Amino acid sequence: MxxxxxxxxxxxxxxxxxxxxxxxxxxxxxxxxxxxxxxxxxxxxTRIDWQFLTSYPSSSAEKAGVLPALVGSLLLMFITVSLAVPLGVAAGVYLEEYSRKNWLTTVIEINIANLAGVPSIIYGLMALSLLVYQFHLGRTLVVGGITLALLILPIVIVSTREALRAIPNGIREAAYALGATRWQVIKDHLLPYSAGGIATGTIIAMSRAIGETAPLITIGVPLFISVLPDSPFQSTAPFVNFDWLTAKFTVLPIQMFNWVSRPDPAFHRNAAAAGLVLITLTLSLNAVAIVIRYRLRKKIKW
Amino acid sequence: MSTGPSQPAPSENGNQAAITHLKGSATRYWREKIIQYLLFLAAFSSVAVTTGIVVTLLSESAVFFQQVSLWEFLTETTWTPAFDEPKHGILPLVAGTLITTGVALAVALPIGTIIAIYLSEYAPFALREIIKPILELLSAVPTVVYGYFALLFVTPWLKWLFELPFLVDYMPELDAFSMLSAGIVMGIMIIPYVSSLSEDAMRSVPMLLREGAYALGANKLITSIRVVYPSALSGIGAAYILGISRAIGETMIVAIAAGMQPNLTWNPAEPASTITAYIVQVSKGELPREGPGYKAIFAAGLTLFVMTLGFNIVGHILRKRYREAY
The missing domain is CATH 1.20.5 (Single alpha-helices involved in coiled-coils or other helix-helix interfaces)
Incomplete structure (x- = not known):
């Protein structure tokens, strides 16, 4: 005992x-x-103030700022998302709603799983060889955007598929019973119902893309730059211009990398400040994603 | 399924006409076909991306291997492609990659696994719902920020620790750049990859198995280690593999905090370059296509790709072999 x-x-x-x-x-x-x-x-x-956010990089740490990097990051995100979301959602819809189980589908699925495991720097190497040197697109915003879009494509595809899979089959069958075609079912029912889930996945993917540094350094994005791309808007017709797509650019994480690799501690303070701006952006994107996910879970009961 | 009901009641002539009209509508048919085709192209584009990656890596490396023999690449112990008498031995870079990865795994696997067991078997529901998203933020922090943290926070702190009077005799001298601090920070970054997926795998183990163990007198710890962990092994293995391939491909932390000098050593306290850090070092600024660095980074990139692919394939096999279906 x-x-x-x-x-x-x-x-x-x-x-x-x-x-x-x-x-x-x-x-x-x-x-x-x-x-x-x-x-x-x-x-x-203490380094973050209006001057820091609106100044160009400089050889003097106190005068330097993140304006071109911040603008570059935001424009780059815009291109990345406008490429990755249509492509990724279309691919996800095909795989979930159209594809039959055959070898081609299996190849595509294994391939997407493997792509998610490819190191980001490899995407940079591909973009350097293919986009910069073969297609002569230069080290421009559009090349950076394509690179990052391909990088986050698997995340968008996977979250689209998960969101579609969560919709019960009854919805599809009800719509078919009323004579809707497959595309009408997708456009009018499945996509609206899965929009929240797709948005969550896209925002998570964006928060990853905005901090991504290695592939952009590999394609040769300069470590600092002292001009802004042309504004996408102009006062004369047609009021938008696309010159900015082919502008040279740099982004926040690369600017931070530049400052942190200098020996002078004054630049390390700049690096910390740039890091704070960057981490604020990523964490707020993540917070938005968490809120959407939470509200979806509360609101939708099939 | 999409063609609608087969035969309506013939009594209503109008209805019948509407349906034959729909069925025969060529625009409707072709619109559906075209949309399906476009969506298929989108799905297939991912295969094109992989093909693009493999083809560029192979074709650019092919030029490299015309000048450098594969034997030299794999056995030479120095990596100095930019020198007048260039040496192309990938070993120092592979060693650097493996050591930083090893340090990272030594941190991430035990801590990640313990967190997974704790969250899945011990923690109350409310606590888990709070902790999980917070931990996942660890993998959301940009890696360049982690690099800053490793170089300017962890390294000085480790230095101070190693120079404490009772440790100084046993601990190596730490350089300003070291694989050790880069590896530790990398390990903390991949904790959520390990813990989240492992926890999902453990939670999908059916309650019956646990109850069987409890009935035999086991406590939670023994149940977790002897029953739940082995039953979830295929999922946990996948989580480990994901962590490993993240660590191998991680770039900015090592590029900032581990130094950029290729250095064949097994001592993690020394600085060394990794495959990824080398690629970053060479391609800072505009890399001319004709220079010695250009071909070398593709050969290095191919090595990296083969390493991660190898681990992914091993993971795939493990997952198939040890999969338990409940």
């Missing part, structure tokens, strides 16, 4: 111990996240 009691006590201690171990490991992650943000804020917060 005593032995059994001792055994029970030991097992209980084991469980208690593991409980603490689990909490400790979780804390390692959370504390690192806090330390990272605290460190960035400590070194960079």
């Amino acid at each position: 005593i032995d059994i009691q001792r055994l029970i006590n030991r097992r209980k201690r084991q469980d208690l111990f593991f409980n603490f171990l689990g909490i400790a490991c979780t804390l390692v992650g959370i504390i690192t996240l806090l330390a990272l943000m605290g460190d960035l804020a400590y070194s960079g917060l």
